[in-house]
Amino acid sequence: MKRCIIFLLLCFSTNAASDWVKFATNDEGSEYFYDINKIRKLGDRVLLWVRTRYAEPSKYKDQSSEIYQQINCTEYSFRYIQAIYYKDKNWKSESATEGKQPKINIPDGSAIAYLANIVCSD
Numbered sequence: 001m002k003r004c005i006i007f008l009l010l011c012f013s014t015n016a017a018s019d020w021v022k023f024a025t026n027d028e029g030s031e032y033f034y035d036i037n038k039i040r041k042l043g044d045r046v047l048l049w050v051r052t053r054y055a056e057p058s059k060y061k062d063q064s065s066e067i068y069q070q071i072n073c074t075e076y077s078f079r080y081i082q083a084i085y086y087k088d089k090n091w092k093s094e095s096a097t098e099g100k101q102p103k104i105n106i107p108d109g110s111a112i113a114y115l116a117n118i119v120c121s122d
Helices: 002-012 111-121
Strands: 020-025 031-035 040-042 045-053 064-072 077-086 094-098
Touching: 020 111, 031 111, 045 111, 064 111
Parallel strands: none
Antiparallel strands: 020 031, 031 045, 040 045, 045 064, 064 077, 077 094
16 A cells, blocks of 8 residues: 555656756657656666657557656666656656566667766766
8 A cells, every 4th residue: 555655646746846858859759858856866776757759659649658767877777667658749648557667778879878878977
């Protein structure tokens, strides 16, 4: 029950006191933002919220996402802790959610690589 309450607080607090900073646009035109007010550092790990506004709808017809991610600065890997997908480009009309995902090595030249370089160097 306690975990459920903490999770709900995290989900519903994503817009309160947020300061979203655009950090990348990929070749297709998708835009990436992170919340500079909600970065949490735990040793070599960084936890933060990342928003993506897709240039084109995904295969599931989603147009944006908001993902709580963990970046491991030492291993140069990341994983999703919580992912929320939206039917619109402004993160209002939720379509689906996913829980924790396995860690993935950060691909060179990707938006997440650029973000890792920002948050791991601070």
